[in-house]
Amino acid sequence: GAGVSQSPRYKVAKRGQDVALRCDPISGHVSLFWYQQALGQGPEFLTYFQNEAQLDKSGLPSDRFFAERPEGSVSTLKIQRTQQEDSAVYLCASSLRRQSPSYEQYFGPGTRLTVT
Amino acid sequence: GESVGLHLPTLSVQEGDNSIINCAYSNSASDYFIWYKQESGKGPQFIIDIRSNMDKRQGQRVTVLLNKTVKHLSLQIAATQPGDSAVYFCAERRMLIGSTLGRLYFGRGTQLTVWP
Numbered sequence: 611g612a613g614v615s616q617s618p619r620y621k622v623a624k625r626g627q628d629v630a631l632r633c634d635p636i637s638g639h640v641s642l643f644w645y646q647q648a649l650g651q652g653p654e655f656l657t658y659f660q661n662e663a664q665l666d667k668s669g670l671p672s673d674r675f676f677a678e679r680p681e682g683s684v685s686t687l688k689i690q691r692t693q694q695e696d697s698a699v700y701l702c703a704s705s706l707r708r709q710s711p712s713y714e715q716y717f718g719p720g721t722r723l724t725v726t
Numbered sequence: 727g728e729s730v731g732l733h734l735p736t737l738s739v740q741e742g743d744n745s746i747i748n749c750a751y752s753n754s755a756s757d758y759f760i761w762y763k764q765e766s767g768k769g770p771q772f773i774i775d776i777r778s779n780m781d782k783r784q785g786q787r788v789t790v791l792l793n794k795t796v797k798h799l800s801l802q803i804a805a806t807q808p809g810d811s812a813v814y815f816c817a818e819r820r821m822l823i824g825s826t827l828g829r830l831y832f833g834r835g836t837q838l839t840v841w842p
Binding site for chain 2: 654655701716
């Protein structure tokens with residue numbers, strides 16, 4: 611079956627532009643996570659959804675970051691007025707279980723964002 | 727071959743040798759630990775997990791050891807193969823105070839290279 615997919619895979623944005631990153635989780639997965647992974651580092655938690663409810667957004671680094679999952683499936687991470695420090699790989703993960711985070715967390719391939 | 731995790735982020739081993747990847751975690755309240763494998767251009771892939779009430783767990787060719795006294799985690803890979811070449815991350819789960827929600831915190835990662 612299909613895994614977690616993310617689009618675009620690569621995004622180059624000029625500083626100040628807005629970007630939207632999409633995540634298609636595995637069908638039927640309740641939990642959805644966004645992570646930010648800087649070069650050479652481990653992923654860092656950004657936010658968590660249980661169905662359409664955003665239960666934890668305390669990892670979002672600033673109010674320029676916004677995530678939504680309006681119908682409890684596809685999620686979008688939006689970054690407004692991008693800055694160079696936003697350059698990173700943005701990973702999405704989904705899990706069948708409700709509790710966060712669970713062991714059966716499946717990651718997508720990520721979107722590599724480069725802000726010039 | 728053996729790495730010291732955060733202080734030696736690379737490990738090179740000969741095909742067929744055993745590998746040991748180490749990780750020091752920071753929070754004694756962490757209740758659950760996961761090892762992930764991340765190949766270039768891909769998202770992290772679950773390898774094996776262990777709960778804090780265990781000190782050893784075995785999978786196929788992999789063993790995770792947990793020493794809570796010194797807050798140390800290790801991943802042992804038996805008969806390492808070229809396909810094992812990747813970055814390996816340990817992750818610890820910390821539950822949010824007063825909540826059923828938790829969050830994964832990833833270590834820096836160790837690059838494992840297997841030579842034929």
